[in-house]
Amino acid sequence: MITLENVTKIYHGDVRAVNNVSFTVPEGHVCILVGPSGCGKTTLLKMINRLIEPTGGRILIAGRDSSEVNADQLRRDIGYAIQDIGLFPHLTVAANIAVVPSLKRFPKDRTRQRVDELLELVGLDPDEFRDKYPRQLSGGQQQRIGVARALGADPPILLMDEPFGAIDPITRSRLQDEFLKIQEKLRKTIVFVTHDIDEALKMGDRIALLKEGELVQYDSPQDLLAHPRNSFVRDFIGADSSIKRLALMRVEEVMRVDVPTAKLDHSASEVRALMEQKGLESIVVVDENNVPRAWLGLSELSGQTGRVSDVVSVKPIEDIAVDGSMRVRDALARMLTTGLSRLSVVDERRGFKGDITFAALQRILGDDAQLK
Amino acid sequence: MGFLEYIADHATDLLELAWEHLHIIGLAILGSLVIGVALGILVSRHDRLASVVLSVTGVIMTIPSLAMFAFMIPLLGIGLEPAWVALTLYALLPIIRNTNVAVRSVNPAMLEAGRGMGMTELQILTKVRVPLALPVIMAGVRTSVVLTIGIAAIAAYIGAGGLGSLIFRGISQSYANPILAGAIAVSIMAILSDLILGRLENWLVPKGLKARG
Numbered sequence: 001m002i003t004l005e006n007v008t009k010i011y012h013g014d015v016r017a018v019n020n021v022s023f024t025v026p027e028g029h030v031c032i033l034v035g036p037s038g039c040g041k042t043t044l045l046k047m048i049n050r051l052i053e054p055t056g057g058r059i060l061i062a063g064r065d066s067s068e069v070n071a072d073q074l075r076r077d078i079g080y081a082i083q084d085i086g087l088f089p090h091l092t093v094a095a096n097i098a099v100v101p102s103l104k105r106f107p108k109d110r111t112r113q114r115v116d117e118l119l120e121l122v123g124l125d126p127d128e129f130r131d132k133y134p135r136q137l138s139g140g141q142q143q144r145i146g147v148a149r150a151l152g153a154d155p156p157i158l159l160m161d162e163p164f165g166a167i168d169p170i171t172r173s174r175l176q177d178e179f180l181k182i183q184e185k186l187r188k189t190i191v192f193v194t195h196d197i198d199e200a201l202k203m204g205d206r207i208a209l210l211k212e213g214e215l216v217q218y219d220s221p222q223d224l225l226a227h228p229r230n231s232f233v234r235d236f237i238g239a240d241s242s243i244k245r246l247a248l249m250r251v252e253e254v255m256r257v258d259v260p261t262a263k264l265d266h267s268a269s270e271v272r273a274l275m276e277q278k279g280l281e282s283i284v285v286v287d288e289n290n291v292p293r294a295w296l297g298l299s300e301l302s303g304q305t306g307r308v309s310d311v312v313s314v315k316p317i318e319d320i321a322v323d324g325s326m327r328v329r330d331a332l333a334r335m336l337t338t339g340l341s342r343l344s345v346v347d348e349r350r351g352f353k354g355d356i357t358f359a360a361l362q363r364i365l366g367d368d369a370q371l372k
Numbered sequence: 373m374g375f376l377e378y379i380a381d382h383a384t385d386l387l388e389l390a391w392e393h394l395h396i397i398g399l400a401i402l403g404s405l406v407i408g409v410a411l412g413i414l415v416s417r418h419d420r421l422a423s424v425v426l427s428v429t430g431v432i433m434t435i436p437s438l439a440m441f442a443f444m445i446p447l448l449g450i451g452l453e454p455a456w457v458a459l460t461l462y463a464l465l466p467i468i469r470n471t472n473v474a475v476r477s478v479n480p481a482m483l484e485a486g487r488g489m490g491m492t493e494l495q496i497l498t499k500v501r502v503p504l505a506l507p508v509i510m511a512g513v514r515t516s517v518v519l520t521i522g523i524a525a526i527a528a529y530i531g532a533g534g535l536g537s538l539i540f541r542g543i544s545q546s547y548a549n550p551i552l553a554g555a556i557a558v559s560i561m562a563i564l565s566d567l568i569l570g571r572l573e574n575w576l577v578p579k580g581l582k583a584r585g
Contacts, residue, residue, distance in 0.1 A: 051488060076490030086485030090503045090578035100489050133580035149489075159488075 001027040002048060002157065002189060006057035009043050009213075017043045019213040020057070025206065027156075028187040032204035034194055036236070039210040041193045045159055048191060049078045061157065076103055079150030079158040079188075083165040085142050087134040093119075093145055094130040100152040118148040121185075123178060140171040147179070151186075158190045164199070176202060197237055201225070201244055209233060221248055242365050243329060251331050252324030254364060255345045255354035261286045262296060268304040268311055271296070284320070284344050285312055290351040292321045292344040321346045324353055332361055378549035386538075390557060393534035396527060397520045399456050404463030404516060409509060411464070412471020413497070422472060429465040437462070437523045441530045455524070455532035462523055463516040470512025474505030503578060510573040514566055521562045525554070535561070 002025040009018040018040040025031040033041035046052040048059055050071045059066045066074055079100075087096050094115045101111040116126040122144040134142055143163060150158055164172045180203065183190065194200055200207050201221045209217045209224070217229045225245045228234045237244065260278060262271045262285045275283055275298050285294045285308055294312040304311050321344035322331050331343060341358040379386070415422040432440075437458070444454030478501050486496045528536025538554030541547075 049488060051484070072490045072492050074490070075488060080485070080488030082481065082484060082488070084479075084481035086479070086481035086483075088482060088485075088500060088504075089580045091580060099491075103490055103495070135580060 001025065001062060002031075002191065003060040004044075004048075004057070005060070007044065007047060007054050007059060008056035009040070009047060009052060010055045016213050018047070018054075021208075021210070021213075021215045022057075023206075023208055023215065023218045025189055025191060027189050029205040030183060030190040030192060030203055031206045031208060032192050032194060032200040033208050033210060034197060034200040035210035035216075037195065038212070040213040041195075041208075041210050042161055044210070045161055045191055045193050048157075049075050049080060049159055051075075076100055076153065077155050077157070079152070079155040081143075081146045081150040081158070081160045081163045083162040085146040085163075085166075087142055087145060087149070089134050091133075092130065093132050093134070093137075096134070096145060097149045097152050099149060100155075104153050106153070114152065114154075118151055121151070121182060122148045124148075139167055140175060143167055143175060147182075151188075156189060158188045160190065160192045162193055162195070165194070179203070198244070198247075201248060209236065246329040246332060246361070246364065247327050249328040249364075250324065251322055251326045251328055251343075251345050251356055252353065254328060254360065255324070255356045256360070257354040259284070259355050261290075261292075261352060262308050263288070264293060264307070264309040264312075266308050268301050268306055268308055271308055272298070272301040272304070275301070282342070284352065284355065286352050292317060292346065292350075292352050295320060295340075295342070317346070317350060320344055321350070321352075322356075323348070328356075328361065328364075331356060332358075335361075375549055375552055379553060382550075382553070386535075386553060386557060389533070389535050389538060389554075390561065393521070393524060393536075393558070393561065396452065396455055396532055396534050397459060397517075397524045400459035400463055400520055400524075401517055403456075403460040404467055404520075405513060407460070408464050408467030408512075408516070409471050412468045412509070413475055413502070415468065416472045416475040416501075425468060426472070429461075429468055432461050433465050437526045438529065441527060445530060450531040452532050454530060455527035459520050459524060459527065463520045466512040466515040466519065467509070470515075471505065471509050474508035475501045478504045504581070507573070507577050507581060510569070510576060514569045514573070517565050517569060518562045521558060521565060525558050 004024070005022050007018060007021045008016065010016055021044060023031075033044055035041050043052055047054045048061075048066070050066060054067075061074075088099075094112075097115045097118055098111045101114060106114070115130065119126040119129055124141065124144060129141075129145075134145070137145065143166075146163065150160070164175050167175060176199065192203060194203075201224075204221055207217075207219060207221055207224050208215055211232055217224060217233050219227070222245070224233070225237060225241050225248070228237060228241075234241070260274060260280065260283060262274070262283045264285060264287050271283065274280075280298065282295055282297045284292050285296050287293050293314045296308065296312050300311055319338065320340070322334060324345050324347055335341060335343060335358050343356050344352055345354045345356055347353050411425060415425050440458045440461070441454055444458050448454040448457060475497075482500055482504070483496060486500045491499065524532075524534055525536035525539060528534050528540055535554045535557045538550045538557070542549065542551030542554065
């Protein structure tokens with residue numbers, strides 16, 4: 001856990017790079033420092049591991065005042081990853097990752113094991129990458145090694161300064177997703193600097209929005225979007241904040257659950273009766289494993305005897321359903337591109353969980369519009 | 373007598389003088405290496421000291437070698453001693469200058485990464501700066517060695533011996549062969565040294581730093 005109390009940094013007499021900033025990062029959370037250029041986010045980050053010494057206030061790490069510990073020792077227990085990565089070109093990938101473990105005098109085989117563990121964690125084959133040199137790696141690979149190196153001695157805290165800033169957008173998105181998965185596993189306390197509000201909203205549990213050295217708002221992404229404190233916050237988030245909210249939600253959070261389904265082996269007349277009784281225009285058809293196979297319209301059933309399976313044409317699941325963990329914004333995009341106004345929601349085993357409709361999404365957006 | 377005949381006749385003489393030449397430069401190169409790299413590192417951390425040391429060695433470089441040797445004579449007599457001191461002084465500048473520049477100009481991202489990971493200043497110096505500075509330092513050493521071989525030829529004039537004595541002998545006798553022999557021998561020595569040092573540089577420089585290969 002990291003607590004900042006009235007942290008201030010003054011340069012050359014009167015330039016307040018950071019002015020009286022206080023907030024707490026709960027253990028295991030990702031806190032994003034975000035704001036326009038010059039807002040002091042990088043200065044603030046570097047005060048946590050004392051690469052820059054605060055002029056005023058104090059920083060408590062796990063309850064202890066960080067200024068009371070030797071700075072080099074402090075940094076060996078805090079992982080640090082920067083935008084330019086700074087991999088040592090004269091060392092192999094393994095030697096780079098092993099830097100902090102060797103500074104802490106870990107035994108050699110423990111270090112070797114740790115290096116392989118970390119390479120696997122960041123998605124690189126240890127046998128292939130262990131003995132490579134940084135110049136042989138792509139930008140994305142180098143950044144993964146940078147993260148692995150920061151995690152070398154398994155520090156409880158990680159500081160990251162625009163680590164994905166120098167990467168192309170496609171790789172960046174992938175790295176962000178993989179990083180989130182890693183964080184789910186490791187639950188480190190992370191402070192992450194970015195200038196990109198979308199990255200902040202995607203990656204953060206808490207967002208500290210800074211402007212000219214001052215903390216303007218400190219909230220969860222949802223609260224920041226729903227209750228921006230002032231016009232600066234609103235402007236920084238951008239005009240599409242309602243769409244951004246959709247990007248934060250997962251489909252399983254907003255789906256309808258008590259949705260009737262029709263089985264392939266039900267009789268057509270049974271299903272028709274059910275639909276008429278419930279006033280349904282269409283219904284999702286599932287197989288014996290509860291996996292969605294098709295949509296069925298009421299009109300298709302008129303005059304049909306026999307089974308449902310005789311009436312419908314089975315479609316590939318990607319065409320009619322989405323995974324529950326998908327972001328609502330991506331589901332909206334799917335609806336717009338396929339022309340479907342309703343999508344089934346399935347779990348990891350493709351079993352039907354519920355559905356989501358275009359009308360429901362409009363309602364969410366509408367609620368949001370009213371909040372303004 | 374033809375040139376090639378001359379060489380054949382004086383082969384052992386040539387080799388002895390070449391060995392003498394190496395003897396003269398050996399101490400100077402060793403001395404300048406140790407002092408040069410040490411001073412270069414020291415000076416990279418102190419700006420004011422840097423400007424003093426670099427200007428002094430710069431001035432030394434501009435003094436014509438013969439004049440330098442002449443200055444040494446009242447202090448150290450004639451022969452090897454003044455030659456060693458003067459040659460060491462000449463050999464210093466390329467090494468100090470290269471070491472200073474190389475150690476200072478390490479990519480800041482690496483220095484920041486090193487500090488951020490908890491390396492002490494000394495560890496950053498030994499684990500990051502010096503290994504990364506090695507290629508440029510070696511380049512300075514090569515320049516220095518070639519320079520020293522050439523200037524050592526002039527040391528013969530103050531009695532230090534070596535291949536230069538052939539050249540001066542030829543001049544005083546108005547005889548072309550020894551002049552040619554001496555000059556060619558010095559040149560071959562310089563070229564060979566450069567090649568050998570090039571190999572050494574290749575061997576020393578960490579694999580990760582070499583250009584794509």
